[in-house]
Amino acid sequence: MKYKDILRNEEVKAFLKKGNENLGIMGYTDHSEKHCAIVAKRAGMILSKFGYSKHEIELAEIAGALHDIGNVVNRNHHGEYGAILAYSILEKMGIAMEDRVIILSAIGNHDESTGVAVDAVSAAVILADKTDVRRNRVINKDRAHFDIHDRVNYSVTNSAVKVNVQKKLISLNLQIDEEICTMYEYFEIFLGRMMMCRKAAELLGARFKLTVNGSKVL
DSSP states (O other): OOHHHHOOOOOHHHHHHHHHHHHHHTTTOSHHHHHHHHHHHHHHHHHHHHHHOOOHHHHHHHHHHHTTTGGGGGTTHHHHHHHHHHHHHHHHHTTOOHHHHHHOOOOOSTTTTTTOOOOOOOOHHHHHHEEEEEGGOOOOOGGGGOOOHHHHTTTTTEEEEEEETTTTTEEOOOOOOOOTTTTHHHHHHHHHHHHHHHHHHHHTOOEEHHHHHHHOOO
């Protein structure tokens, strides 16, 4: 099963569409099918770089594709809600029980408010999700009414995730416009997420580094 097959599932598409609409009204950034596709692909890339099996890579990609479906229920505890919703979807798609529990665990543990990396698949999903920082994640197009989440994401003019296997290093390199968002505001929103990335990278036997405007900050 490929993550693109998951994203073509009608239930998944409906959950992601409605969940993203709900978050847009609440002032959140993009959590749509596009975000989930980026997370799925990036999670697979991370495990591939570190030599994990094709099967583990596919599980990480599937978990990444599904990780935000719980937003259709509620933003709070959306990881846990998403895991519950994913169970029946994966069962109907014929995913084996032992694979389902790994996927559900990754979905349920991806949010920094309640989750933690518990295995390689969950670690890859966390890293892929928390490093998806980009200007076009901002749903609200009226800059006069930007909140701090909008400013932080809109300030990012360039974002790149790099994996150096030899140095056992996962890096998020950002260029931000400090006239839009101050470094203080950036860390107010992202420090918890970046610390979660650090722990997830450690589970993979690697280090996590954050560089902003050419300077190492984590």
